[in-house]
Amino acid sequence: MTVIEARGLRKAFGTTIALDGVNLQVEEGHILGLIGPNGAGKSTALNAVLGLTRYQGELKVLGRDPWSERDQLMCDVCFIADVAVLPRWLRVWQALDYVAGVHPRFDRAKAEGFLDRTTIRRTSKVRELSKGMVAQLHLALVMAIDAKLLVLDEPTLGLDILYRKQFYDSLLNDYYDRSRTIVVTTHQVEEVQQVLTDLMFIDRGRIVFACSMEEFESRYLEVMVNPEHVAAARALKPIHERPALGRSILLFDLKADHHVERRQLAGLLSGFGDVRTPSIADLFVALLGNKPGNQSGEARSNDEGAAR
Amino acid sequence: MNPQSNPMPESPRDPQITDSRGIAPAAMSATRPMYWSVRRELWENRSIYIAPLAAGVVYLLGFMISLIWLPRSMRELAAQHPVNQQVALAMPYSHAAMLLMVIAFIVGVFYSLDALHGERRDRSILFWKSLPVSDLTTVLSKASIPLVVLPLVVFAITVPLQLIMRLLATAVLSLGGGGASTLWTQLPLFQLELVLLYSLTVISLWHAPLYGWLLLVSGWARRAPFLWAVLPPLVIGVFERIAFHTSYFGSLMHERLGGFAAVAFDLKDKNGVTLDPHFIPLSQLAPGRFLSSPGLWVGLIVAAALLAAAVRLRRYREPI
Numbered sequence: 001m002t003v004i005e006a007r008g009l010r011k012a013f014g015t016t017i018a019l020d021g022v023n024l025q026v027e028e029g030h031i032l033g034l035i036g037p038n039g040a041g042k043s044t045a046l047n048a049v050l051g052l053t054r055y056q057g058e059l060k061v062l063g064r065d066p067w068s069e070r071d072q073l074m075c076d077v078c079f080i081a082d083v084a085v086l087p088r089w090l091r092v093w094q095a096l097d098y099v100a101g102v103h104p105r106f107d108r109a110k111a112e113g114f115l116d117r118t119t120i121r122r123t124s125k126v127r128e129l130s131k132g133m134v135a136q137l138h139l140a141l142v143m144a145i146d147a148k149l150l151v152l153d154e155p156t157l158g159l160d161i162l163y164r165k166q167f168y169d170s171l172l173n174d175y176y177d178r179s180r181t182i183v184v185t186t187h188q189v190e191e192v193q194q195v196l197t198d199l200m201f202i203d204r205g206r207i208v209f210a211c212s213m214e215e216f217e218s219r220y221l222e223v224m225v226n227p228e229h230v231a232a233a234r235a236l237k238p239i240h241e242r243p244a245l246g247r248s249i250l251l252f253d254l255k256a257d258h259h260v261e262r263r264q265l266a267g268l269l270s271g272f273g274d275v276r277t278p279s280i281a282d283l284f285v286a287l288l289g290n291k292p293g294n295q296s297g298e299a300r301s302n303d304e305g306a307a308r
Numbered sequence: 309m310n311p312q313s314n315p316m317p318e319s320p321r322d323p324q325i326t327d328s329r330g331i332a333p334a335a336m337s338a339t340r341p342m343y344w345s346v347r348r349e350l351w352e353n354r355s356i357y358i359a360p361l362a363a364g365v366v367y368l369l370g371f372m373i374s375l376i377w378l379p380r381s382m383r384e385l386a387a388q389h390p391v392n393q394q395v396a397l398a399m400p401y402s403h404a405a406m407l408l409m410v411i412a413f414i415v416g417v418f419y420s421l422d423a424l425h426g427e428r429r430d431r432s433i434l435f436w437k438s439l440p441v442s443d444l445t446t447v448l449s450k451a452s453i454p455l456v457v458l459p460l461v462v463f464a465i466t467v468p469l470q471l472i473m474r475l476l477a478t479a480v481l482s483l484g485g486g487g488a489s490t491l492w493t494q495l496p497l498f499q500l501e502l503v504l505l506y507s508l509t510v511i512s513l514w515h516a517p518l519y520g521w522l523l524l525v526s527g528w529a530r531r532a533p534f535l536w537a538v539l540p541p542l543v544i545g546v547f548e549r550i551a552f553h554t555s556y557f558g559s560l561m562h563e564r565l566g567g568f569a570a571v572a573f574d575l576k577d578k579n580g581v582t583l584d585p586h587f588i589p590l591s592q593l594a595p596g597r598f599l600s601s602p603g604l605w606v607g608l609i610v611a612a613a614l615l616a617a618a619v620r621l622r623r624y625r626e627p628i
């Protein structure tokens with residue numbers, strides 16, 4: 001079943017184009033990571049999916065038009081837009097009461113079960129909880145809802161490592177099953193790399209790259225090469241090269257060269273150094289970092305240059 | 309911010325008890341989101357009942373002190389005409405009701421101005437919108453606070469307050485001076501309560517467009533909703549005065565704020581004598597005239613239009 005289907009999605013704020021003809025199809029059971037620099041249009045795309053913003057083009061979420069049917073859609077869709085959106089005056093028991101009151105698919109016992117594993121007290125106000133606890137509370141509410149689609153927009157922003165790890169662990173172990181679909185945007189890509197089933201890069205309102213994680217792992221290779229082998233490795237046409245501690249890291253796209261099989265290339269490359277699957281962040285830099293006018297990409301490569 | 313170190317300022321209700329009516333998911337009725345949305349407003353805005361309650365308590369304390377002079381003033385009253393007696397006797401009771409109504413009006417105005425603004429300011433609108441509650445339900449639940457909940461709160465506080473006042477006055481009069489029976493014969497039980505109920509209904513219906521306007525502005529303004537709500541009508545009034553030397557707009561506003569009294573009550577008795585508004589006999593209520601007055605219906609249509617605009621606006625609004 002197709003959960004999200006977008007065709008030619010456009011959105012402009014004045015003269016700024018946030019979405020420039022986005023085509024998107026998310027199938028049931030997938031965990032899609034939407035990765036992009038700040039202002040790339042990630043949040044706008046998610047807001048359109050959630051019926052929070054108007055758009056041009058075609059968009060169907062679970063077969064509904066999110067803009068005109070937001071309230072019905074929210075029976076089957078959950079989202080955590082930012083950890084800060086729970087109102088500060090709300091008490092934990094009030095949050096449970098309210099969601100239980102208005103949501104037909106909320107399993108209160110389940111939410112209580114999640115909360116019992118934390119140190120959150122029912123009588124606390126949201127303003128009295130730490131940022132990590134607010135995220136736990138929000139996640140407990142959301143995970144107790146039997147939804148078909150979960151949208152996470154920077155869900156772990158500002159959380160410490162422990163909470164971030166816990167967040168994705170609970171999501172995978174206690175929530176995700178093959179019938180649920182998750183769309184997540186984040187800047188902390190290394191944390192979601194093992195979680196995702198699909199990957200999508202968005203830049204300046206356009207989807208510039210999309211593949212499944214299986215494809216990602218079989219298609220891209222990275223090797224760290226000592227200076228004496230760099231010329232030989234370069235002959236194999238890497239799509240990106242970056243310096244690291246006196247050596248070079250070369251990134252290869254197997255699709256770019258159909259003559260060479262993965263095993264063959266891996267064999268060739270292993271003569272130069274350790275071969276591994278690149279991180280999403282490295283591929284992101286390789287694909288988007290060198291484009292003119294992409295400031296955040298340039299800043300990243302400059303940073304790495306400086307680190308050397 | 310460690311919650312463990314924060315002692316809880318008030319005793320909470322047990323969440324288990326509140327949910328004991330838990331309904332099976334399939335049996336979710338249309339009124340349930342409405343009910344919980346109103347509850348939600350009361351959780352957030354406790355001034356809705358605390359402010360009138362506090363005013364009632366303060367008034368009662370003042371009344372208890374004033375009881376010292378009650379026997380003397382009863383003796384002075386005995387010489388007066390029965391109508392004047394009634395007015396003088398009813399004075400403290402109607403003052404209590406008026407005080408609470410004024411408090412409720414102020415609370416209602418400030419509540420309405422914040423209702424659709426605060427949720428955008430603190431970004432919690434994103435949380436509320438993540439739940440299956442329509443914008444219509446949300447706006448109606450917010451409109452119901454000044455239009456239904458606050459009048460009910462005033463009624464629920466005023467009636468026992470007036471009863472306690474009556475009993476205290478009776479006790480004082482029985483202990484010294486006499487005249488307790490005059491109090492009960494001149495001010496029959498239920499008379500004040502009925503007039504109060506009628507007045508609250510009338511005022512709520514008459515002021516509906518006012519609250520509709522405030523809610524619309526609170527959903528629209530990015531900042532300073534109070535100024536946006538108050539200044540434009542003021543500017544229009546001043547402009548009309550300067551440009552055309554007329555004040556239709558001003559009198560329209562004045563009519564909307566206080567015009568209900570002249571429509572809903574017969575403030576002249578059958579001899580054409582103007583009655584004191586502190587004591588309005590049941591015979592002087594004019595529900596028929598009120599219900600057939602164009603002012604009421606035009607006002608309600610305007611209120612419905614303003615609320616519809618607020619519902620539409622909430623769909624487009626994002627956090628500020």
